[in-house]
Amino acid sequence: MPEKLKVSIVIPVYNEAGVIEHTHKDLAAAIDVLPYDFSVYYVDDGSADGTAADLQAIAERDARVRLLFFSRNFGHQAALTAGLDHANGDVIISMDADGQHPPEMLAQMIELVSQGYDIVQAQRIEADSSLSFKKVTSTAFYSLLNRISGTHVSPGAADFRALSRQALDALKAMPEYHRFLRGMIAWMGYKSVILPYHEPRRLAGQSKYSLGKMLRLASDAIFSFSLMPLYIGLSVGGVFLILALAQIVYVLLLWLSGQYDRIVPGWSSLMAVMLIASGIIMILLGFIGVYVGYIFQQVKGRPVYLLRSPEKRGPGDKSV
Secondary structure (H helix, E strand, C coil): CCCCCEEEEEEEEECCCCHHHHHHHHHHHHHHCCEEEEEEEEECCCCCCCHHHHHHHHHHCCCCCEEEECCCCCHHHHHHHHHHHHCCCCEEEEECCCCCCCCHHHHHHHHHHCCCCCEEEEEEECCCCCCCHHHHHHHHHHHHHHHCCHHHHHCCCCCCCEHHHHHHHHCCCCCCCCCHHHHHHHHHHHCEEEEEECCCCCCCCCCCCCHHHHHHHHHHHHHCCCHHHHHHHHHHHHHHHHHHHHHHHHEEEEHHHCHHHHCCCCHHHHHHHHHHHHHHHHHHHHHHHHHHHHHHHHHHCCCCEEEECCCCCCCCCCCC
């Protein structure tokens, strides 16, 4: 590591007016006492409230702040990607803007990277043992993903992590349109360590990850890291093929033994088999269609995000 370590912090922001000021205040208090050269990249993911004005005000007061503004809302993973693309530090740390990623952990994360770890993954420890819809679905999702893919993603490991320059350069070499960064970083296989932490309460507001966004992220993860849906469809199709062959053999045995009265097919059973077989075919075609759609969006080569210039720039604004 160089003598004066350069550390870049990437923070995606979406509709966090009134919150981002508190987040930056806590962050600045944590990094002011550390002997590193910091730069903070805030990525405004097309916010529709006063977030952009708050960010410009922060940049005017703090020369370490760099701002990126999206032309529209491209999503959390795209915002993280933009910040990582522009970060120039020797150590790159990503965290959320809602105050639930404690900046007091930055010193320990940087120290672990300095010791030779390429990935320092912060893992949330649940203090509340009660069940909730989000907790149950999250546990089920990571369990499924780890079973059907060759990549292990630790439950509770969100986008609060530190990367070495080597790991970041490798991540930037992966030009995927549908991005599941947690899986992509785990897939690289660099030397990593888990750093547990207790998640504090959100400073204000509500999480911007709606059920629809979580489902889209889960879809990107499953279809980007596994062909298991296709294998499931093929397996079920093979089972019904075996059942069809068994039915043919059964009918032939009845015919050879002269039991013609038992060969009369039943309309209900025939329709049931046809409907089940047709349903399996449609599901398999749907899986294929999703993969073809992902390929189509990838080969078009559209950028993951687009930047715009800020509407108003103050004299101290460090927009990128």
